[in-house]
Amino acid sequence: MASSLLVTGLSGFVGRHVQAQLPSTWQLLQTPQLNVLDSASLNDALVQGCPDAVIHLASQTFVPESFRDPQATLQVNLLGTLNVLQALKRHGFNGSFLYVSSGDVYGRVDDQALPISELQLPQPRNPYAVSKVAAELLCQQWSYAEPWRIMVARPFNHVGPGQRTDFVVADMARQLVRVKKGLQAPRLEVGDVEVTRDFLDVRDVVSAYFSLLESGTGGEIYNVCSGRERCVRDLIEQMVQLAGVEVDLIQNPVRFRLAEQRRVVGCAEKLLRDTAWAPVIPIKQTLQDVLDEFQAQL
Known part of the structure; x- marks a missing residue:
């Protein structure tokens, strides 16, 4: 029997690829349109039953917008995450929770510290990254208080069909x-x-998320990146x-x-070691x- 999965932000860039790539071992929880700032919306989504796992994608992701409206970015990315966690607890959740953060939390990293591993301390340099670090810490606190398997993914730049032209x-x-x-x-x-960046096809990013749900370690943070500058x-x-x-x-x-x-390249060795995931889509195919x-x- 397939495990049930709740995905917030399902209508977004990554969410649409999650739907398209859903493995047969997972069954997507069909929910009304979710609003992470509306507790009633979250309760309506969970009234039919609690999922076995959650991928929390819903967020404000555009860095320039976070400078224009930092308050809204923090509300969606931090308080929205708190609302999701509280709603799950109210409905008896006891499964796996994957919080999707961002490689942007690392901020400015000296060249000699590249590639960036999870041991690098976050130094957020914009309101978006601040909101993501704050939500990571919130999830970490909940992992101490609840018997859930909570993991954090830090994806670097991901690209592919369906992305907004803001990117x-x-x-x-x-x-x-x-x-x-x-x-x-x-x-x-x-x-x-x-500038240089660590670009990864969104379809490889999604496969990494499912690999983490299957075999990631609770309480851990994972870079999701290509390892190539x-x-x-x-x-x-x-x-x-x-x-x-x-x-x-x-x-x-x-x-x-x-x-x-100026330069960004991540290290995904921890993800590869714990889940055996590896990217498979060449950048030329992504661009085409x-x-x-x-x-x-x-």
């Missing part, structure tokens, strides 16, 4: 398809493209080749982010799939 790969793909169709001049507006400029140039167009890159200061970490999606939309 660089989706934005570049949309612009490239517009150029190819003659809807935009052959130029891409970009931010700081000389990639320059944003190189990714854009690879997309340009895949799209078959010629463009100029035009830097727009408006697109530069505050508190920018994102381009194909915008090609179909436009």
Whole structure:
């Protein structure tokens, strides 16, 4: 018999991939539209019975938005998490809980400390990262108080079909398809493209979450990343080749982010050791799939 699974944020970028990749060993708990800031909404979702496991995805994820409205970011990401935990307790939950945090919590890390492991102390440099660290600590406190198996995932940059154009790969793909169709001049507006990031296909991220539910250790924090450092400029140039167009890159200061970490690469050895998970989707396929999606939309 399949184990029941509750996923918050099911309609979001990652949530839609969770639905598409749901293993046969799991049965998704069908719930009304969840609002983590509304206790009644959470109670309605759990009235049919408590799940065996939870993946808590629902959050405000866009860093610039967290600067514009830090209060709303903290309400959703911290108080929303508290509401989920309290609702589960009211309904007798006693299973596995995976809190999805972010690799952004590490903040600025010296080059000599790369790749970033879970031993690196968080140094949040934006309200979004602060909200994620706070929610991690909340989950840690609950793991001491409740007999639940609570784990924290810290995914680094994940990309793939279905991502909003607030994020660089989706934005570049949309612009490239517009150029190819003659809807935009052959130029891409970009931010700081000389930074490096650890990009992972969202479908590999989702498989990591299911691996953690199956065999992760309670009370532990896990990086979810590729372990490979990639320059944003190189990714854009690879997309340009895949799209078959010629463009100029035009830097727009408006697109530069505050508190920018120049280099990012994570270490996923702990996740690999505890669950035997490994990424399988090459970055070229990821970029092609994102381009194909915008090609179909436009």
